[in-house]
Amino acid sequence: MKGFGERGRPLSYGAGRRALVAVLAIGIGLALAPVAFQMFERGPKGAQMMDEFEPFMTDARLDGFQGHIRSIDAGVREAGGPIAVALEGRGAAARERFEERFPGFATFGRDWPPIHADMTNLLDTIQANAGNYRAVAALPSFRLFPWFFVIPGVLVALLAIGALLAPRARPSIRWLLVALGIGLVLAPVAFQMFDRAPKGARMMDAFATIQTREQVETMQGYFATIAVGQGSLRLEIVPALERSGLSASEIATRFPDVDTLNGGWIEILNDLTPMIGAMSDNVDNYEAIKSLPPFGLFPWFFVVPGLLIVALAVLPGRRGARPAAHAAAAGSLTTSGTARQGGAS
Amino acid sequence: MTRPIRRTTTGLLGLGAAAVAALTAVALVGTPSHAQGSRTLNGTFKLAPGKYSGGKASGTYFRMITGSTGGKRQYLDNPDSRARDKSYTLGRPGREGGLATGRFQSHPNPPFDSKGNARANRIIRPEPYTAIRFSVATLRKDPQTNRTSAVTRATLNGRRITLRVPGFTAEWNGQYFNQGAPKPDGSGRAATGTYNPKTKRFVITWTSKISGGPFNGFSGFWHLEGTFKPR
Numbered sequence A: 001m002k003g004f005g006e007r008g009r010p011l012s013y014g015a016g017r018r019a020l021v022a023v024l025a026i027g028i029g030l031a032l033a034p035v036a037f038q039m040f041e042r043g044p045k046g047a048q049m050m051d052e053f054e055p056f057m058t059d060a061r062l063d064g065f066q067g068h069i070r071s072i073d074a075g076v077r078e079a080g081g082p083i084a085v086a087l088e089g090r091g092a093a094a095r096e097r098f099e100e101r102f103p104g105f106a107t108f109g110r111d112w113p114p115i116h117a118d119m120t121n122l123l124d125t126i127q128a129n130a131g132n133y134r135a136v137a138a139l140p141s142f143r144l145f146p147w148f149f150v151i152p153g154v155l156v157a158l159l160a161i162g163a164l165l166a167p168r169a170r171p172s173i174r175w176l177l178v179a180l181g182i183g184l185v186l187a188p189v190a191f192q193m194f195d196r197a198p199k200g201a202r203m204m205d206a207f208a209t210i211q212t213r214e215q216v217e218t219m220q221g222y223f224a225t226i227a228v229g230q231g232s233l234r235l236e237i238v239p240a241l242e243r244s245g246l247s248a249s250e251i252a253t254r255f256p257d258v259d260t261l262n263g264g265w266i267e268i269l270n271d272l273t274p275m276i277g278a279m280s281d282n283v284d285n286y287e288a289i290k291s292l293p294p295f296g297l298f299p300w301f302f303v304v305p306g307l308l309i310v311a312l313a314v315l316p317g318r319r320g321a322r323p324a325a326h327a328a329a330a331g332s333l334t335t336s337g338t339a340r341q342g343g344a345s
Numbered sequence B: 001m002t003r004p005i006r007r008t009t010t011g012l013l014g015l016g017a018a019a020v021a022a023l024t025a026v027a028l029v030g031t032p033s034h035a036q037g038s039r040t041l042n043g044t045f046k047l048a049p050g051k052y053s054g055g056k057a058s059g060t061y062f063r064m065i066t067g068s069t070g071g072k073r074q075y076l077d078n079p080d081s082r083a084r085d086k087s088y089t090l091g092r093p094g095r096e097g098g099l100a101t102g103r104f105q106s107h108p109n110p111p112f113d114s115k116g117n118a119r120a121n122r123i124i125r126p127e128p129y130t131a132i133r134f135s136v137a138t139l140r141k142d143p144q145t146n147r148t149s150a151v152t153r154a155t156l157n158g159r160r161i162t163l164r165v166p167g168f169t170a171e172w173n174g175q176y177f178n179q180g181a182p183k184p185d186g187s188g189r190a191a192t193g194t195y196n197p198k199t200k201r202f203v204i205t206w207t208s209k210i211s212g213g214p215f216n217g218f219s220g221f222w223h224l225e226g227t228f229k230p231r
Helices: A010-036 A039-056 A059-088 A092-101 A103-128 A130-137 A145-165 A167-190 A193-207 A213-243 A248-254 A256-281 A283-290 A295-319 A323-330 A336-344 B002-037
Strands: B038-041 B043-047 B051-053 B056-058 B061-069 B072-076 B098-100 B127-129 B132-138 B153-157 B160-164 B168-172 B175-178 B191-195 B201-209 B219-230
Touching (some): A010 A039, A010 A295, A039 A059, A039 A256, A059 A213, A059 A256, A103 A130, A103 A193, A103 A213, A130 A193, A145 A167, A145 A295, A167 A193, A193 A283, A213 A248, A213 B061, A248 A256, A256 A283, A256 B175, B098 B219, B160 B201, B191 B219
Antiparallel strands (some): B038 B153, B043 B219, B061 B072, B132 B168, B153 B160, B160 B191, B168 B175, B191 B201, B201 B219
């Protein structure tokens, strides 16, 4: 197998030179791709988002969030039902008295159902994409991403330049280029990009409605509503039960959901506010990654140039393997000596 | 042809020189009066406890502004507030009595307990904020941006105080929220207020936007009131 038109073979030499120029262009293209896609700016932002989401993307943590939402829901239902009856009695008038007495909780009770639905939906979406997140997290860091293009790109370009400037070195350079090309083709396989990148694409699509400034502000509003409502439950309704003659243990026995919510409130805050913070802090980072080409295409950014480099390194050699036939057909051999040299090489 | 051009050039240069001289004179006249009128306050702004009565708050307090609707500010209520209006979180002076100039008043180590309650207690005592205690400290290094903040400085011009407190940081639930005036990067305004040189009574207020974290985009409104104690 010969490549890039070994010395002294004008026809394959010309074809090899063209192939080398094409390889040089591919190398430069690879090296400049991160600049074109602003990967040096966006890559670290993506890495930051992945890092900051990591603590929240475990099954245990996500199950915990779902548990918090269920706990709030159960507490709201119990306070608005059996507790309201215990404090004010049954009927519409009693209900009105309860709401007048605890306006903070009454507002929360009305606001909670849509908040509950929205937050459950949000958590379901996040949980459904936890596997996709982990697949992306298992890829090399986004910070390194640009260098996966720059380093092979520069190497390919330098080898192509070397081969153009030093024709005698072409046979050995050809093999290096073939190895680099194969490396590029195999890199996505080694990093399981064909499996992980589409999962990343699905995660990015799913988060498109979550990682927005508007959604974060909605979550901040939910937090305010929940905090005020829980405050009313903890600081007004439970003390009212105590004043009605119930001890703390009786309240816990009769109204376990409210007791659980109040007892777990700090843990809920400990979990919920950092999550809102991580969502808020990464709106811009998400946008930065979203502006990159679709994740699903990334494996092909390695495979296609890799295959092209291998083909360009190999095909001219095949073409030049029958120099006499080509020369006879073209009648363009300059000297028989050059033909002998080429054939002997 | 050259003479008129030279004359014009000379004339313009003369005018320019006169203008520069006039501006310099104005600046020189203005600067000393400003410098003479302002002086640095070194000491501690001893804080009066926050109070709420008759629908009005006084002393030391904080409010979280979430936005505005129809030109009216909206606040995040703190159910644990001791004020009747839960948008006010009333403060009480801490171990050092208040806010000191010329030095940082950092938090202890660790800054939070296992539940996320803030432990800083030099400026104010930790106060519950939706069940978790929050407090403030002045930090040399902003934990949110890793920027270095200048130390707290106060200047007095007549009865007007300007307080520069870029390291002022609210701490809550294991998180930090810079509330500097101006911010550590110099953006935003300094805190301003009034001062009575005879009684040393002061009132200082400022608003500082929260950048990052769960309250990103909200703003803290701070109202410090009390008596200044010179060093």
